[in-house]
Amino acid sequence: MDFVLNFPFFSIMICMLAALSTFMLGKRAAAVVAKAAVFITLILSIVLTVYLHECGESFVYMMGHFPAPWGNEIRAGELEGIMAVFTCVISLLSLTAGSASIRNEIDESKQNLYYLITCLMEASLLALIYTNDIFTGYVFIEINTIAGCGLIMIKNSGRAIASAIRYMVVSLVGSGLFLIGTTLMYSVTGHLLMENIHESVMGLVADGSYDVTLTVITALMTVGLSIKSGLFPFHLWIPDAYSRSVAPSSSMLSGMVSKGYIFLLIKIIYRVIGFDVYKASGVFNIIFIAGIAAMIMGSVSAIRSKYLRRMTAYSSVSQIGYIFMGIGIANDAGAVAAIFHIITHGLTKSLLFLAASSFTGKKEDIKISDLKGMGHKYPLSAATFTAAALSIVGFPLFAGFVAKMLLANASFTEGWKMYAAISAIAVSTILNVVYFFRCIINLYAYGGFDGKDENNGTLDLKSDTLIVTGYERAIHAVSISALAVLNICIGVAPKLLSDIITKGLNVFD
Numbered sequence: 001m002d003f004v005l006n007f008p009f010f011s012i013m014i015c016m017l018a019a020l021s022t023f024m025l026g027k028r029a030a031a032v033v034a035k036a037a038v039f040i041t042l043i044l045s046i047v048l049t050v051y052l053h054e055c056g057e058s059f060v061y062m063m064g065h066f067p068a069p070w071g072n073e074i075r076a077g078e079l080e081g082i083m084a085v086f087t088c089v090i091s092l093l094s095l096t097a098g099s100a101s102i103r104n105e106i107d108e109s110k111q112n113l114y115y116l117i118t119c120l121m122e123a124s125l126l127a128l129i130y131t132n133d134i135f136t137g138y139v140f141i142e143i144n145t146i147a148g149c150g151l152i153m154i155k156n157s158g159r160a161i162a163s164a165i166r167y168m169v170v171s172l173v174g175s176g177l178f179l180i181g182t183t184l185m186y187s188v189t190g191h192l193l194m195e196n197i198h199e200s201v202m203g204l205v206a207d208g209s210y211d212v213t214l215t216v217i218t219a220l221m222t223v224g225l226s227i228k229s230g231l232f233p234f235h236l237w238i239p240d241a242y243s244r245s246v247a248p249s250s251s252m253l254s255g256m257v258s259k260g261y262i263f264l265l266i267k268i269i270y271r272v273i274g275f276d277v278y279k280a281s282g283v284f285n286i287i288f289i290a291g292i293a294a295m296i297m298g299s300v301s302a303i304r305s306k307y308l309r310r311m312t313a314y315s316s317v318s319q320i321g322y323i324f325m326g327i328g329i330a331n332d333a334g335a336v337a338a339i340f341h342i343i344t345h346g347l348t349k350s351l352l353f354l355a356a357s358s359f360t361g362k363k364e365d366i367k368i369s370d371l372k373g374m375g376h377k378y379p380l381s382a383a384t385f386t387a388a389a390l391s392i393v394g395f396p397l398f399a400g401f402v403a404k405m406l407l408a409n410a411s412f413t414e415g416w417k418m419y420a421a422i423s424a425i426a427v428s429t430i431l432n433v434v435y436f437f438r439c440i441i442n443l444y445a446y447g448g449f450d451g452k453d454e455n456n457g458t459l460d461l462k463s464d465t466l467i468v469t470g471y472e473r474a475i476h477a478v479s480i481s482a483l484a485v486l487n488i489c490i491g492v493a494p495k496l497l498s499d500i501i502t503k504g505l506n507v508f509d
Contacts, residue, residue: 345392
């Protein structure tokens with residue numbers, strides 16, 4: 001089974017090669033190659049995760065068999081494996097469920113480019129998950145940023161291009177801060193590999209050297225990745241980026257892209273700087289407070305929004321706050337809860353955007369009041385959207401409920417953070433109910449229903465019509481149903497996922 005240890009490298013290279021090949025193919029062939037590449041990568045990631053779960057260890061894969069500083073390293077454990085599975089699931093289901101949106105809303109000459117971008121995005125996320133080199137992490141952060149801009153602006157509308165530019169500017173600020181932190185880290189440790197940096201940092205802390213410098217480095221890397229993930233108050237690019245792009249782009253951006261940066265931050269906390277050193281810097285407390293602010297302010301902005309996809313985007317700001325609050329609790333239980341929420345929220349948010357595409361058609365967005373009757377016209381899309389909304393709210397039997405419980409439980413031993421976390425979860429949950437139940441009530445209210453069912457082959461909204469073939473309709477139904485089923489399965493039986501995360505975190509540092 002040693003051959004399995006090659007799977008992280010194979011996964012990255014398959015997606016990179018698929019990206020190169022799609023550029024030379026027609027739109028149909030490009031779609032097949034992109035989906036096949038992600039599917040193969042998903043299978044490899046599942047096999048790798050099962051293998052690592054059974055052996056209970058992690059491993060380092062030396063690229064080219066050259067040691068540092070000439071070579072590069074990949075590091076994989078159970079935690080990296082489950083994160084790779086997560087990103088592949090989101091990518092694959094977004095591409096399949098969004099087939100009609102891609103065909104209708106993207107210029108025919110650019111559709112193969114869209115699949116190139118998605119393969120590049122998947123490759124960069126896998127590299128962020130597996131890399132054992134901090135500078136390689138920075139390189140793929142930049143690749144991820146370029147791919148993210150492409151996902152937004154490929155729709156080629158004025159608003160989409162403006163949103164992509166705003167996303168690029170804000171992301172480059174975050175990337176710049178992270179690069180400065182990386183440069184300073186190299187200057188004081190002389191290393192780029194994560195394990196070697198960690199050993200040097202431990203020595204510097206023991207000697208009392210560079211204490212201020214290490215604190216500055218910690219802050220720079222944290223703020224840089226926080227900006228890129230959209231943590232409040234660095235979230236202003238999110239509403240336009242998520243609401244102006246095509247549905248599969250919104251699904252991938254909200255479901256996995258921002259989560260990749262957060263996972264890299266967790267790697268830096270545990271494997272580069274060290275948990276105890278990071279805690280001594282006081283940055284955990286700042287993350288915790290910023291997370292709570294995001295939970296409340298994101299929800300308030302969602303309530304104020306009159307448009308469906310924009311409201312859903314602001315909801316993402318709130319849920320990112322939950323994740324950062326979990327990290328800021330500053331214990332292993334909080335990290336487990338944060339990673340659990342990364343996965344469950346990614347699945348849920350992708351489902352919200354993909355299901356909502358039935359209601360919006362070719363429109364960038366619609367008013368929530370225009371949802372009246374949509375639940376009767378598109379019953380499956382409405383049912384899965386409702387399931388995702390209930391999960392975000394924290395309704396029992398859904399994954400979101402378990403995530404909130406884990407976050408609350410993680411705070412119980414942390415003094416003042418316990419009161420702040422539980423209060424924030426309670427207030428945010430009430431606000432979640434307000435804006436999501438407004439959507440659900442409108443979905444199933446009578447008034448906009450025109451008597452057509454979901455199997456009529458078209459999604460009609462005034463003059464905007466999304467033409468859907470029978471195959472596209474079927475694959476959309478299967479994809480959103482799969483996301484809903486995954487959400488419920490995790491909510492009903494969360495122990496397997498939480499055990500994998502806990503066990504993976506134990507061998508993470």
